[in-house]
Amino acid sequence: MIKRFYIETYGCQMNEYDSELLAGILMDKGYESAPSPEEADIILLNTCSVREHAEQKIHSRLGELKYLKDKDPARKLGVVGCMAQNLKEGLLESKPYVDLILGPDSYRNILEHLDSTDAHTIDTKLSKFEVYDGLFPARKEGINAWISIMRGCNKFCSYCIVPYTRGRERSRSIESIVNEAKRSVNLGFVEITLLGQNVNSYDHEGKRFPELLIALTNVQGIRRIRYTSPHPQDVDEELMKVHADYKPLIANHIHLPLQSGSDAVLKAMNRTYTQSHYLKLVDMIRKYLPDMGITTDIIVGFPGETEADFRETLHVMNSVRYDSAFTFKYSPRPYTKAWDMEDKVSESEKSLRLTELIRLQKKHTLENYRNLIGKEVEILVEAPSKRDPNEMKGRTACNKITVFPAGAYQAKDLVKRTITDAQGITLFSRP
Ligand code: SAH
Ligand code: SF4
Ligand code: F3S
Numbered sequence: 023m024i025k026r027f028y029i030e031t032y033g034c035q036m037n038e039y040d041s042e043l044l045a046g047i048l049m050d051k052g053y054e055s056a057p058s059p060e061e062a063d064i065i066l067l068n069t070c071s072v073r074e075h076a077e078q079k080i081h082s083r084l085g086e087l088k089y090l091k092d093k094d095p096a097r098k099l100g101v102v103g104c105m106a107q108n109l110k111e112g113l114l115e116s117k118p119y120v121d122l123i124l125g126p127d128s129y130r131n132i133l134e135h136l137d138s139t140d141a142h143t144i145d146t147k148l149s150k151f152e153v154y155d156g157l158f159p160a161r162k163e164g165i166n167a168w169i170s171i172m173r174g175c176n177k178f179c180s181y182c183i184v185p186y187t188r189g190r191e192r193s194r195s196i197e198s199i200v201n202e203a204k205r206s207v208n209l210g211f212v213e214i215t216l217l218g219q220n221v222n223s224y225d226h227e228g229k230r231f232p233e234l235l236i237a238l239t240n241v242q243g244i245r246r247i248r249y250t251s252p253h254p255q256d257v258d259e260e261l262m263k264v265h266a267d268y269k270p271l272i273a274n275h276i277h278l279p280l281q282s283g284s285d286a287v288l289k290a291m292n293r294t295y296t297q298s299h300y301l302k303l304v305d306m307i308r309k310y311l312p313d314m315g316i317t318t319d320i321i322v323g324f325p326g327e328t329e330a331d332f333r334e335t336l337h338v339m340n341s342v343r344y345d346s347a348f349t350f351k352y353s354p355r356p357y358t359k360a361w362d363m364e365d366k367v368s369e370s371e372k373s374l375r376l377t378e379l380i381r382l383q384k385k386h387t388l389e390n391y392r393n394l395i396g397k398e399v400e401i402l403v404e405a406p407s408k409r410d411p412n413e414m415k416g417r418t419a420c421n422k423i424t425v426f427p428a429g430a431y432q433a434k435d436l437v438k439r440t441i442t443d444a445q446g447i448t449l450f451s452r453p
Contacts, residue, residue, distance in 0.1 A: 035217050042162070073353035106124055150190055218249075252278065284297070
């Protein structure tokens with residue numbers, strides 16, 4: 023009998039990619055994808071541990087799925103990804119009905135584990151080498167193909183669990199990445215997004231990220247190249263020159279996580295740059311690419327963050343004027359250096375700071391979007407808009423969503439349009 027699997031993905035794009043990788047491994051061996059957990063013989067949750075809330079969500083989802091295990095004990099329930107790596111067998115204390123616990127470097131072993139007759143299988147060995155070369159992910163149809171180019175993180179920011187759940191940095195060869203890009207194009211994808219916890223720390227036998235980007239610009243059929251997330255430490259002039267030379271094929275968008283604007287907090291976070299270093303970097307980026315869309319990640323309420331420190335973050339936001347920002351309340355994570363730090367910021371203070379930050383960002387987002395009115399932009403057409411089937415939606419190179427009358431446009435077209443209006447985070451345009 024053909025076995026069916028269902029994968030639910032939480033967390034970052036690396037997990038999206040890994041879920042496609044797992045689907046690829048399973049489909050290669052004849053498993054089929056099921057439309058719902060109820061119809062699946064194998065249910066996998068690909069999980070995230072980055073904040074406590076992310077783990078709580080998985081705990082409650084597992085609680086919800088328990089009835090399916092009760093109904094059919096032969097069905098396998100697996101937890102994979104970062105939370106599996108973080109909790110290991112500890113997960114069984116509260117969820118003894120979970121069959122399979124697989125860390126992010128153990129996916130090649132999944133078939134063998136699914137065949138196992140043991141009550142539980144726990145495989146959370148991290149590898150220095152695993153980059154899943156030679157496997158091809160079963161991608162969801164669409165415009166964009168995620169391509170993982172490096173895995174792991176060596177930065178050890180003091181708040182972050184990722185180095186513990188993903189292990190050390192390692193990169194794939196340019197050749198293998200280019201091959202995956204070519205295969206994706208042959209399957210109809212027109213955009214690729216390169217992924218890594220520190221995507222621009224890419225280093226394969228001395229070949230660095232700018233060299234990889236150039237190699238990918240030669241792949242016929244790719245209309246847009248994106249990447250995420252770069253670390254400010256490894257953003258340099260060479261990278262910006264490549265952006266400028268291969269514009270607009272390499273999209274003019276950079277996600278540049280700030281985390282905090284205060285030098286004291288940045289130091290305690292082990293972020294390796296100061297406010298002035300960061301602002302100089304932004305100037306350099308804009309020197310090469312005045313239209314670069316810049317987005318960021320910010321944490322409020324890191325231990326010891328004073329009101330004055332927080333004002334420094336607002337100051338950087340006011341100087342850079344980000345297009346958008348992912349904003350988070352600091353969440354203490356086990357194993358990390360910050361876990362034991364004193365001088366915790368109260369929940370209510372964190373909430374106040376977060377609210378202020380979100381309000382400022384909304385203002386900047388709208389201003390930046392309004393500044394585009396009257397400008398001609400290149401849009402990659404994606405799909406009919408959900409709101410109105412007579413409209414299409416697409417994305418500008420700086421990653422902003424635009425809607426317009428469907429007309430003769432088809433998904434995957436690259437079209438030039440002039441922005442006419444901005445509302446919330448949506449742009450409107452005319453030919
Ligand atoms: N590698 C990426 C980010 C990975 S985690 C990078 O360095 O940019 C994504 C974001 O989650 C981080 O940028 C950070 O803003 C946030 N984050 C990580 N750990 C956190 C924690 N303990 N509490 C709150 N936010 C956190
Ligand atoms: Fe976490 Fe810092 Fe590594 Fe990003 S660079 S994954 S924030 S430790
Ligand atoms: Fe979460 Fe792991 Fe990504 S902790 S953010 S899924 S690398």
